[in-house]
Amino acid sequence: MVSWTGIRKKYFGMDPVSTRSFRLKFLVFFILLAFVAVGIRMAYFAIDPGQNSTLNRTDNLNKVFNRGDILDRNGVLLASNLPAYSIYAHPKEIEKDKIDDFLDALEAIEPPIRFDRNSEKQKLLSDKNFVWIHKRISPDQSQQVNKITIKGIYTGEREVRVYPNGRLAAHVLGGTTFGEEHVNKAEIVGVAGVEKYFNDLLNNNDSGRTNLELSIDIRVQQILTEMLDLGIKRFGAKGGSAVLMNVHTGEIISLVSLPDFDPNRRAEFITTDTKNHNPLFNMVTQGIYELGSTFKIFSAAMALDKNYYQRDSIISTLPIKVRGKEFKDYRNHTEMTVMEAVARSKNTAAIRMALDVGTEAQRKFLMDLGFGSKSGIQLQESSSPLVPSQKQWTNLTLATVSFGHGMSITPLHLASAYAILVNGGYKVYPTLLRANGIEEGERVISPKTSRDVVSLLLNVVENGTARDTRIKGYLVGGKTGTSEKVGPGGEYLEDKNFVIFASVFSGKEPNYSLVIMLDEASAGDGSDYERQAGSTVVPLTGEIIARLGPVLGVIPENQLPEAITLASK
Amino acid sequence: MTTITHTWEENPNSGAHIVKWWREVDRFSLAAVLTLFIIGVILSSSSTTPLAERNNVPSMYYFFRHLILGLGGLSVMVLLSMLQPKSALRVGCWVFLVSFLLILFLPIIGTDFGKGSIRWLSLGFTSIQPSEFLKPGLIIFSAWLFRGAFENNNNFGIYLSIFVTLMCCVLLVLQPDFGQTGLVILGWCAIYFAAGAPIMLLIFIGAILIAGAYSAYTFSSHFATRIDSFISSILGTGTNNDQVGISFASIQNGSITGTGPGGGEYKWNLPDGHTDFIIAIAAEEYGLILVLAIIAIYLFIVLRSFYRLSKVRDNFLLFAGTGLVINIIAQTFINLAVSAKLFPPTGMTLPLISYGGSSMLAIGISLGMLFCFTRIPEENERDNYIF
Numbered sequence: 001m002v003s004w005t006g007i008r009k010k011y012f013g014m015d016p017v018s019t020r021s022f023r024l025k026f027l028v029f030f031i032l033l034a035f036v037a038v039g040i041r042m043a044y045f046a047i048d049p050g051q052n053s054t055l056n057r058t059d060n061l062n063k064v065f066n067r068g069d070i071l072d073r074n075g076v077l078l079a080s081n082l083p084a085y086s087i088y089a090h091p092k093e094i095e096k097d098k099i100d101d102f103l104d105a106l107e108a109i110e111p112p113i114r115f116d117r118n119s120e121k122q123k124l125l126s127d128k129n130f131v132w133i134h135k136r137i138s139p140d141q142s143q144q145v146n147k148i149t150i151k152g153i154y155t156g157e158r159e160v161r162v163y164p165n166g167r168l169a170a171h172v173l174g175g176t177t178f179g180e181e182h183v184n185k186a187e188i189v190g191v192a193g194v195e196k197y198f199n200d201l202l203n204n205n206d207s208g209r210t211n212l213e214l215s216i217d218i219r220v221q222q223i224l225t226e227m228l229d230l231g232i233k234r235f236g237a238k239g240g241s242a243v244l245m246n247v248h249t250g251e252i253i254s255l256v257s258l259p260d261f262d263p264n265r266r267a268e269f270i271t272t273d274t275k276n277h278n279p280l281f282n283m284v285t286q287g288i289y290e291l292g293s294t295f296k297i298f299s300a301a302m303a304l305d306k307n308y309y310q311r312d313s314i315i316s317t318l319p320i321k322v323r324g325k326e327f328k329d330y331r332n333h334t335e336m337t338v339m340e341a342v343a344r345s346k347n348t349a350a351i352r353m354a355l356d357v358g359t360e361a362q363r364k365f366l367m368d369l370g371f372g373s374k375s376g377i378q379l380q381e382s383s384s385p386l387v388p389s390q391k392q393w394t395n396l397t398l399a400t401v402s403f404g405h406g407m408s409i410t411p412l413h414l415a416s417a418y419a420i421l422v423n424g425g426y427k428v429y430p431t432l433l434r435a436n437g438i439e440e441g442e443r444v445i446s447p448k449t450s451r452d453v454v455s456l457l458l459n460v461v462e463n464g465t466a467r468d469t470r471i472k473g474y475l476v477g478g479k480t481g482t483s484e485k486v487g488p489g490g491e492y493l494e495d496k497n498f499v500i501f502a503s504v505f506s507g508k509e510p511n512y513s514l515v516i517m518l519d520e521a522s523a524g525d526g527s528d529y530e531r532q533a534g535s536t537v538v539p540l541t542g543e544i545i546a547r548l549g550p551v552l553g554v555i556p557e558n559q560l561p562e563a564i565t566l567a568s569k
Numbered sequence: 570m571t572t573i574t575h576t577w578e579e580n581p582n583s584g585a586h587i588v589k590w591w592r593e594v595d596r597f598s599l600a601a602v603l604t605l606f607i608i609g610v611i612l613s614s615s616s617t618t619p620l621a622e623r624n625n626v627p628s629m630y631y632f633f634r635h636l637i638l639g640l641g642g643l644s645v646m647v648l649l650s651m652l653q654p655k656s657a658l659r660v661g662c663w664v665f666l667v668s669f670l671l672i673l674f675l676p677i678i679g680t681d682f683g684k685g686s687i688r689w690l691s692l693g694f695t696s697i698q699p700s701e702f703l704k705p706g707l708i709i710f711s712a713w714l715f716r717g718a719f720e721n722n723n724n725f726g727i728y729l730s731i732f733v734t735l736m737c738c739v740l741l742v743l744q745p746d747f748g749q750t751g752l753v754i755l756g757w758c759a760i761y762f763a764a765g766a767p768i769m770l771l772i773f774i775g776a777i778l779i780a781g782a783y784s785a786y787t788f789s790s791h792f793a794t795r796i797d798s799f800i801s802s803i804l805g806t807g808t809n810n811d812q813v814g815i816s817f818a819s820i821q822n823g824s825i826t827g828t829g830p831g832g833g834e835y836k837w838n839l840p841d842g843h844t845d846f847i848i849a850i851a852a853e854e855y856g857l858i859l860v861l862a863i864i865a866i867y868l869f870i871v872l873r874s875f876y877r878l879s880k881v882r883d884n885f886l887l888f889a890g891t892g893l894v895i896n897i898i899a900q901t902f903i904n905l906a907v908s909a910k911l912f913p914p915t916g917m918t919l920p921l922i923s924y925g926g927s928s929m930l931a932i933g934i935s936l937g938m939l940f941c942f943t944r945i946p947e948e949n950e951r952d953n954y955i956f
Contacts, residue, residue: 020879023763024875024891027875028875032868034902035867039864042820046825128824
């Protein structure tokens with residue numbers, strides 16, 4: 001028989017009082033040991049003479065930094081490295097009375113080097129082993145620095161990232177900073193755009209230099225940027241965005257978001273100003289908007305694909321009540337064909353078609369178009385759509401979503417969805433990498449529905465809200481949309497909006513989808529009519545397509561005799 | 570039992586009570602705690618400027634916040650240290666119960682602040698991390714159970730404390746928060762050790778902890794990422810942007826005497842410079858001297874407290890006091906060891922110095938209890954003092 005006391009003494013210890021002093025000393029011993037170890041380690045960091053540069057890591061001295069180039073789809077250089085120099089100093093070696101002479105000489109260099117005289121002086125006066133003075137000067141400037149004969153000042157070689165096209169494709173390229181820095185070389189690290197997304201790939205030197213070939217066509221990028229900028233100025237908009245996609249491959253041929261920035265000097269564009277557009281913000285992939293009427297084609301496509309309607313089926317546009325809430329259109333409360341209803345952008349028709357299809361099918365269809373998750377583009381600057389949950393998806397949600405409210409997606413999502421609708425009906429995934437041929441994805445709608453959707457979109461331009469795109473003979477299809485801005489209290493602001501035109505071109509088998517969006521555009525006095533997509537973004541798109549046509553190899557319909565078609569093959 | 574003549578409850582407004590407290594309390598440790606707090610306030614004036622800039626508030630906003638919340642924490646500490654140990658025990662058990670329930674319901678009411686583990690409870694104006702409060706509460710509760718075991722001469726209390734501690738561990742592992750789990754286990758071990766645990770058994774527990782850490786590394790991606798980034802930073806294969814690497818560079822840059830107040834450059838690259846890596850900022854701006862001084866002050870508090878604990882009359886005071894000291898000092902050690910590249914990042918703050926209202930309040934509770942338990946009553950009251 002073992003007593004409780006016996007068990008406790010055996011397994012749970014002895015009398016705590018008699019050994020207390022020993023036990024506490026034992027603890028103190030280990031605590032002292034641990035803290036002395038930390039203290040010694042910190043002291044070793046702080047005063048170790050072997051590491052005289054603050055950032056040099058001796059274990060990495062043999063690493064070669066040779067970042068790959070970035071090219072556009074035609075091999076044009078978009079980002080590359082150039083030799084440059086850094087200036088650094090060993091303040092301990094400097095004769096302190098010569099510092100002013102040195103700074104005078106530094107100021108005299110042509111072209112001037114930007115630096116803050118006071119803070120540099122403080123750095124040089126210190127007793128540190130090592131300080132950086134400037135991290136990026138040209139070889140020419142470096143030669144001039146080397147002529148300044150003052151002890152303790154050095155220049156070191158390094159490569160810097162340059163973007164020869166300046167602001168063009170800034171949001172795609174992103175920008176870089178220096179990572180690991182040594183006095184004779186520096187690692188370039190991507191901080192945004194494809195530079196960041198593909199950072200490891202670009203810096204991977206294991207099997208030679210890896211270049212990155214993008215889907216972007218810099219000529220198209222140039223035209224689109226220039227035209228969008230003109231459009232923003234003409235319509236007094238705050239900003240705008242454009243994205244051009246190959247509907248068969250998902251390749252992004254061009255992506256513009258204005259205002260933009262110069263990736264060569266990205267850090268200078270960082271701003272805390274919340275009133276104006278942040279130039280670093282990518283409206284195409286980061287901005288999420290309720291894209292309004294551009295959604296109505298989805299309702300039509302769904303209903304056509306399920307054979308509930310044909311293009312010329314008659315549909316009512318009388319006011320309709322859903323779950324107690326009445327929806328109506330501005331005028332023409334009568335019956336018309338599906339084709340007309342899409343062309344005249346009827347909310348009530350979109351609701352009726354969606355109601356026939358049902359909530360579950362509508363939800364599945366929109367998820368199939370890619371609205372359930374991020375677009376998958378190779379940019380970390382991408383946002384997830386704001387989609388009602390399955391539970392919230394009632395008939396009321398169905399009704400508002402059928403004409404583009406109650407759900408927010410990025411313009412890139414819209415471009416992909418239009419691509420799926422017109423490419424024959426299979427899924428495509430947006431990509432910034434040059435694609436090798438077409439890979440048909442999962443089917444979303446039938447080829448016949450796809451053809452019908454193209455004809456509906458062409459009809460919008462021919463007879464509907466986007467008539468002003470009909471110029472210079474290109475057969476363009478598309479759908480306009482307006483997205484009211486939401487005020488601070490969550491209410492829609494009637495006089496502030498985004499206008500969108502999602503277009504596909506050219507002809508009955510379009511190869512490209514183009515989504516253009518303007519922020520607070522107005523064609524004239526700011527009346528309702530002047531602020532509509534039809535008066536602003538639609539004519540702009542017309543002009544843009546006319547300019548893009550020749551570059552993309554799209555031939556105007558009215559110049560399409562057989563000979564030319566053959567010759568172009 | 571004789572009646573207690575001078576108690577807090579009987580005579581709350583008596584100046585005599587304050588005088589008595591002042592005579593009994595460990596004044597040296599109290600001074601050391603105040604010194605650390607002042608160092609923390611001075612450091613926060615420069616450590617929080619990058620945070621203020623990022624969040625677009627006036628540059629001294631977080632400084633004043635730290636000052637006010639810190640003074641709040643210190644007041645709690647002083648008030649608790651004025652309690653009778655019996656009342657402190659009661660408070661400790663309540664703290665344990667409430668924080669345990671909060672952690673239990675954290676998956677429903679908590680937030681992860683995008684850091685991958687649900688540890689925080691957002692109250693709008695501030696957020697608290699209930700596990701910070703769980704630790705002192707659990708230590709006091711366990712110490713009481715241990716004392717009960719000795720008093721009644723059976724092991725029920727010890728078994729119960731093992732059970733409760735394991736429950737807490739399960740909840741913390743589910744968050745997942747392995748750092749706090751380790752501290753909870755360590756706190757229990759400290760009590761057990763003070764209660765006379767056989768060394769062999771402790772070695773056995775140590776082995777289980779190591780095995781646990783290994784399996785956590787293997788099975789939890791959150792934990793494994795931290796370890797991997799730590800290892801890669803030691804080997805130099807990671808990028809320069811990781812915080813451990815920058816903290817290393819700060820310590821180098823500060824050298825012995827530092828760059829001077831506000832002169833730090835690397836702090837701008839340390840997102841957790843005001844909390845987890847505060848010592849790196851101390852090292853960069855005030856140099857090795859301040860780092861060593863801070864370490865010395867912590868050790869001073871440990872020595873003083875253990876000295877006092879070696880004299881207490883009741884086992885409960887010994888158990889709880891030892892647990893609290895080990896708990897505070899272990900957190901201190903881990904925080905410093907992370908900045909010194911000896912440990913992978915854990916997300917633990919430096920007690921009394923790091924920015925943060927929640928951790929300030931928690932440390933105030935821990936220290937208040939400790940100071941309460943290490944009070945040495947005057948001769949004529951010794952017999953009445955405890956329980």
